[in-house]
Amino acid sequence: MSELILETSTASMRRNFWRGVWRVMKRKPSRMAGVVILLGFTVMAVIGPLFYPENLPYDPNAKYAPISWEHWFGTDGQGKDVWAQLVIGSRYVLLSALVTGVITVVVGAGLGLFSGFKRGRWDTVLMRLTDMKLTIPGLPLLLVLSTVWSFGSAIEMGLVLGLLGWGGVARAVRSQTLSLRERGFIEAARGLGLSTTHIVGKELLPTMAPYIAMNMLVAVTGAVYAQVGLFFLGVLPYEADNWGVMLNLAVFGGGAMTTTAALPYLLAPLLAILLLTLGIVLVVDAMDEIFNPRLREE
Structure with missing residues (x-):
């Protein structure tokens, strides 16, 4: 009976949470x-490259062509369309950033949750x-690794970052877990003898x-800056389509x-990075209010 009451209470908390998310947004x-x-960049990275050939055509007679309806951001020094390069390069940038974010969260959050909940020797070691x-x-x-690793794959880059x-x-x-560990619903779950896996996975x-x-x-934001910066500095070979390569060239x-x-060849990736960062900042602003109830407006 107690377990049923706890599950009902947890389900109600989750429904209220998602309603709160929608209100905050x-x-x-x-x-x-x-x-x-963010959805626009996701669609561009997933679907956009499918509309362009593997090797973009170039026109030696149209080097650094100005912005026009045919070339939204002009062309580069080989006559290749800058917009096409921006779209193709978005897949590498966003995929590696996503892999970085997932690994950072899975490893960091997993260790932090387990360490903060278990305390004792596990906490000390971790x-x-x-x-x-x-x-x-x-x-x-990263500079040392770049001497032996080309980072031609976005997954490789994301894994390392x-x-x-x-x-x-x-x-x-871990700090947040130490605070939540003493809350009433966690104490109730521990009193019922529920396993650590259940408490961490279903409650915390x-x-x-x-x-x-x-x-x-x-x-994700940090990963975008890191990889673009490495390609821009020229420490990684130009074996991948990347906004940093565009900036370098x-x-x-x-x-x-x-x-x-x-100038349009330079501004295109800069504007993309700025717009992507703006989208992330706006969403993080919402996440900050969701996480901290004291910031919620009445």
Whole structure:
């Protein structure tokens, strides 16, 4: 009977949670705009490249052609359409960022939840492991790895970035878990003798979902900056379509900083990164209010 009451209470909390999410999203139109932006980039990355050939055609007679209805962002130094390159490159950027976010959340949140709930020796061991991870400098390690690894696959890039970025999430989730651990519904679940897996997966995780989702979006943003920056600096070979490669070629190959001919080639990926970041920030704003009830407006 007690288990039935607990399950009913949990189901009611979940329904109220999703209703609250919808109210928070509707409260500010900018938040819905953020969702639309992220959905737009997702569609572009999944479907967009299907409309273009594997090797884009180029026209030597149309180098750095100006913006027109035929070429929305002009062409590059080989006469290739910049918009097509932007769409094709979005798949690598977003897929690697998504893989990074998933790995960061799965590893970081998993360790944080388990460590914060179990306490004792498990907590000590896992947090010392996390502290060791946080001391590893990410950028220098990536530069070293780039000498032996081309990162031609988006999944490879996301895997490496994810394994380098879970430490902060583990620490943050552990802190939240320590606070929730003493709540009444967790004490009731423990009093009923429910397993650790059940309590963490069915009680703690749904409560922590907004906070974990917010951390995932932040990890996605960091992954976009990291990979684009590596390709822009030229430390990775140009074996993948990427916005960072476009920035590198526009600045160092087309002289976009000194001439206006290659400026659209530079602005296209910059605007895409800015718009993607804006969408993530708007959604994170909603997640922040969902997670922190004190920020909810009456």
